[in-house]
Amino acid sequence: MTGSPPRPEAGLDSLADRDPRVPPEQLVAELVPPPRFADVRFSTYVPAPEHPSQAEAVAGMSAFGEGVVRGDSARKGLFRRRSAPSGPPGIYLDGGFGVGKTHLLSSLYHQVVTEGGRTAAYGTFVEYTNLVGALGFLPAVEALAPHHLVCIDEFELDDPGDTVLMSRLMRELVDRGVKLAATSNTLPGALGEGRFAAQDFQREIQALAGQFAVQRVDGEDYRHRGSPAAPEPLSDETVRRVATGREGATFDPFARVLAHLAEVHPSRYGAMVGTTSAVCLQGVGTVSDQMVGLRLVVLADRLYDRAIPVVASGVPFDAVFTEELLGGGYRKKYLRAVSRLSALARDGAALAG
Incomplete structure (x- = not known):
């Protein structure tokens, strides 16, 4: 053209x-599931019988959400670091497009916030990288750290800068006791493949992968x-x-x-x-x-x-x-x-x- x-x-x-023009404070306030997924719940996700991993994903995400809700009950003070969880601090939904990963991630958010009375942030990968750009790294960490859960939809690494940035951001959040949940079409250890010299950033990529337990979701595009x-x-x-x-x-x-x-x-x-x-x-x-x-x-x-x-x-x-x-x-x-x-x-x- x-x-x-x-x-x-x-x-x-x-x-x-x-x-x-979106003010920085609005960027933080709008970290919630988008309108299409405002009312979804695990109960409204219909697993395909021919793909058992879908029902397993519902069970796995729901159990993770219960852990997020329960895990903070032992917190004794506003500034006390939350107790370290057993196992990875995050869950990662890996699967093709159209299998309902965003539905499940939004359901997890609602389980934690609406039903569990906790706090959570929900955004796409690009929204979090932009938040850091708008606020600065440390202010972005401070804005996200009070949440019990940070949900990252469409997680993907398109350039080396994002790789280093997200690796550092997630490490900071995990160190403060924040749980993580992400969706992607790519396994965490394979992020960035075919897009840049990912082999040069294996330390950061593997550090990201180490934060998550992977939950596979198979199926056809619904x-x-x-x-x-x-x-x-x-x-x-x-x-x-x-x-x-x-x-x-x-x-x-x-x-x-x-x-x-x-x-x-x-x-x-x-x-x-x-x-x-x-x-x-x-x-x-x-x-x-x-x-x-x-x-x-x-x-x-x-x-x-x-x-x-x-x-x-x-x-x-x-x-x-x-x-x-x-x-x-x-x-x-x-x-x-x-x-x-x-x-x-x-x-x-x-x-x-």
Whole structure:
């Protein structure tokens, strides 16, 4: 894609015109499960009988949560360090996309906070790295340390700086008695493979891996059981009609949104989509640039977190990334984005129906 992306029609709200500024204190206050997962519980997760690891994951996460709730009851003073737990201080859900890892992580948060009366923080990996950038390392530690549990969704190491930063942050939190829970598509000992010279950071990676007991979750992508991978794109006219007729919808050329994502830090994508009722994209095309693709992955995650339908023309979302990107070190991220965008596009097609 070359040249300046066209602007949307006058009178329509544009996602690419939004540049939210999030104060540091708001970053801390918003470390809670996203709206899509605000009401989930372990009881609402339905394990597939043909994949016993799903029921095992529910039992394992629930038992871990009970330990978090019980473990703090022996605390005798505000500044007394919590007693060291037996075994790893964290639990790590490893599994493919669409098997319900975020559902389980959110359920753990609600078990500890809503049912157990403890405190917890919940965020994605990129939100925690941004928190450190916004507050500074020690203030970020001080903001997280009072919690009994820190939940990290979409845990992944994309560059050496993140590796060193998260290794140090988690070590500081564990030293203060904070329990950890994370989800990822990659085993902790294999984080960073295919993305940078991970062998040069094995000490940090192994230190991260040592903080967790791994709970495997197998299964198929629940978003597409019995459904085609991606719906057929809509016409440009239909996309415009939905944008015009739906209050709170945004309307943008796809190329303009991609260009705008480069100007907004990924940690602010959630604030950017805000309370949008639908994202209408005209002319979705295939992405071949790695950085553009990774930014689109984060946007897809934030739209999915908030259950925002996507109404789109152009290519179907199972063709939005090139084969070269899908075959590289970020393959699992791109496949997760395809899964989530396709699900949101089905919701968008229903709106247009």
